[in-house]
Amino acid sequence: MPVPPLSGVHRRPLLRDHVFESIRNAIVDGTFEPGERLKDTELEAWLGVSRTPIREALLRLERAGLVIALPGKATIVAPFDQASTVSTQQVVAGLHELAARLAVPALTEDHLAAMAEANARFERALQAADVESALAADDDFHAVFVTASGNPVLQELLEQTTPVLRRVERMRFGSFAARESAAQHAEIIRLARLGDADAAARAARDNWLSLGLAAGQ
Numbered sequence: 083m084p085v086p087p088l089s090g091v092h093r094r095p096l097l098r099d100h101v102f103e104s105i106r107n108a109i110v111d112g113t114f115e116p117g118e119r120l121k122d123t124e125l126e127a128w129l130g131v132s133r134t135p136i137r138e139a140l141l142r143l144e145r146a147g148l149v150i151a152l153p154g155k156a157t158i159v160a161p162f163d164q165a166s167t168v169s170t171q172q173v174v175a176g177l178h179e180l181a182a183r184l185a186v187p188a189l190t191e192d193h194l195a196a197m198a199e200a201n202a203r204f205e206r207a208l209q210a211a212d213v214e215s216a217l218a219a220d221d222d223f224h225a226v227f228v229t230a231s232g233n234p235v236l237q238e239l240l241e242q243t244t245p246v247l248r249r250v251e252r253m254r255f256g257s258f259a260a261r262e263s264a265a266q267h268a269e270i271i272r273l274a275r276l277g278d279a280d281a282a283a284r285a286a287r288d289n290w291l292s293l294g295l296a297a298g299q
Contacts, residue, residue: 101129102139109148109159110248116161120149147246162249170246171293177240178224179287182270185230186279197226197271205264208255216255217248223267227286250293263289 105125108114125136140157143149147166151157185193204219228237254260266289273282 098135098138101131101135102142104129105136105139106143106146106148106245109143110245111252112249114159116159118159119156120159121156142242146242167246167250170243171290174240174243174247175287175290177236177243178227178290179283181224181227181231181233181236181240182274182286183279183283184233184236185227186274186277186282188230188232189226189274193226193230194271194275197223197267197274200226201264201267201271204267205261208260208264213252213255216260217251220251220255220263224286247293254293262292266292 105114105120114120120140122133122136126133129136140149140151144151144157147170148160149157150160200219200223204216204223207213207215207219228240231237254263266285270282270285270289273285
């Protein structure tokens with residue numbers, strides 16, 4: 083398997099969360115391709131950690147649907163599966179709907195300004211076809227509701243489920259179709275500013291359902 087460069091990776095042992103995030107990001111960005119075998123020894127050499135945090139990370143990635151463990155054989159990167167990805171999309175959309183409904187009554191002008199700034203960065207990144215920056219800005223936009231919701235369980239569930247959709251978002255954010263998402267963000271901000279939690283929640287849900295995964299989309 084191709085091993086990512088060591089730039090940006092600490093040579094000292096990483097915390098288990100950093101190990102998980104490093105492998106997850108390599109799967110999401112395509113460095114580790116669907117169907118590719120993940121070898122413990124190569125991951126250990128890349129991340130500079132022992133096998134224990136590697137195995138813990140792979141177990142978490144299996145629960146997230148990003149890897150498949152073949153008993154007695156190997157761990158491979160999960161191939162794209164339409165049905166399971168749609169199921170994950172529905173859950174993620176519902177969680178963001180809940181986050182918006184909980185967050186809107188607690189929003190301040192600083193929250194709204196942060197959302198507007200993130201959406202402006204998102205739109206600029208789309209225009210420049212800068213997928214990495216678009217993903218980061220999109221994360222920042224939605225994180226406002228998630229944080230303001232005050233629900234740590236919701237945040238934990240999103241951290242587990244959202245990475246499955248990242249591979250799809252990478253393709254969408256590199257296309258013209260993604261321009262619609264910036265307009266959807268602007269509408270979410272407008273509704274949140276009005277204090278309409280139900281409408282903002284529905285708009286947030288619809289934004290996540292607009293990735294075009296379901297049949298016929």
